[in-house]
C-alpha cells in the first residue's frame with residue numbers, strides 16, 4: 503500500500519488531479535491517496551466550485567496559504583507542507599502543472615527523500631520571464647517520475663540530460679477530465695443564463711502577468727477586443743488578478759463602453775466547458791485552454807509570444823497570435839470568414855492518461 507499525497511493549489515490543478523485521485527480510489531489495496539490543498543487559490547469561484555464540479559473529495563489537509571508575493575507564497579507553502587510530510591510520512595507525492603504550489607511542494611518532498619511525480623513534465627516556453635517556466639524547470643530537475651503530455655515534453659527533458667527511465671509519455675490528464683465530465687457539462691444552463699447562441703460568441707480568458715500587469719500590453723489587447731466585438735459578442739470570465747488591474751489601470755469605463763463585450767464572474771468547470779464547446783473561437787493566454795480547444799477542434803488565438811505546448815500549434819487548432827492589436831483583429835477575422843485550420847487530436851489524448859500514470863506508479867519503488 504502506497505500513501506500518496508496528491509497536491510493541488512491553484513485553479514488549473516484541480517481538473518488534473520481529479521482523474522488521478524479517482525483512479526487511485528479504485529485500488530484501495532494499492533493506494534491511499536491523501537488530498538492536500540495549499541490554498542494558493544481560495545475564492546469560492548476559483549476553488550470550491552471546482553471541487554464540487556469535479557466531484558473531488560474535500561481536501562484531507564488545507565494549508566490556507568492565500569495570496570502573497572512569489573517568495574512569501576512559496577515559502578509559506580513550504581513551511582506548512584513540510585509539517586504535513588513529517589506527520590503523514592508519505593511514500594510519494596504527486597504534483598501537477600507549473601504553479602507556485604508545484605515547485606514549493608516538490609522541493610520540500612525531495613529534501614525529505616520522498617519521491618516526487620510530476621504530471622505535465624517537460625513543457626518549455628523557453629521564456630524565463632514567466633514564473634511558470636521557472637517552476638517547470640525546477641520541478642522537473644528534482645522529480646523522480648516525469649509524466650509527459652506531448653512529444654516535445656519528452657524531448658526537452660532528454661535534452662536537459664534527464665535519464666530516459668524517469669520519463670513516461672502518458673497523454674493528458676486534463677483531457678481525461680474533459681471527456682469524463684462532457685455529458686454532465688452538457689446539462690449546464692450557462693448559455694441560456696447568458697442568453698448566448700452557440701457558435702455566435704467568442705470566449706476570452708486573460709490573466710498572465712505579462713499581459714494584465716502591464717497597462718500597455720493590456721490596452722493593446724483591449725483595442726483588439728473593441729474592434730472584434732463589433733462583429734461578434736465576446737464573453738470574458740474575469741480572473742481576480744485581471745479584475746484588480748482593470749480597476750487600478752482605470753479601464754472600467756472603456757470596457758463598459760464596449761456594448762458587445764461582457765465581463766462575467768470566473769466560471770466553474772462545467773459551465774466553462776459548456777462555454778468552450780459552443781463558442782466560435784477562443785482568445786486566451788492560458789496554457790490548459792490551448793489544449794482543451796485543440797481537443798475540441800475549436801480555433802484558439804493565443805495572446806502570447808510563446809507556447810510551452812507546441813503540439814497544439816503543430817497539429818491542433820491553436821495559433822500564437824501575440825499581443826499586437828492588428829494581428830489579433832486579423833486572426834479573429836480569419837476565423838469569422840471560415841479560413842481557420844482544422845487540426846487533429848494529439849497522440850494519447852484519449853481520456854486514459856490517469857490510468858497509465860497510476861499503472862506506472864503501482865510498480866514504483868518508493869520510500
Ligand code: UD1
Nearest residue numbers: 512513514542543544545548569600601602633634742743
Ligand atoms: C496562478 C499561477 C498560474 C495559473 C493561474 C491560474 C503561479 C506562479 N501562477 O496565477 O500559472 O495559470 O494561477 O489562475 O502559481 N486571487 C484572488 N483569489 C484567489 C486567487 C488569487 O483574489 O482565489 C488574486 C490575488 O489578488 C492574487 C492574484 O489573484 O494576488 C494572483 O494570484 P496568484 O495565485 O498569485 O497567481 P495567479 O495569477 O492566479
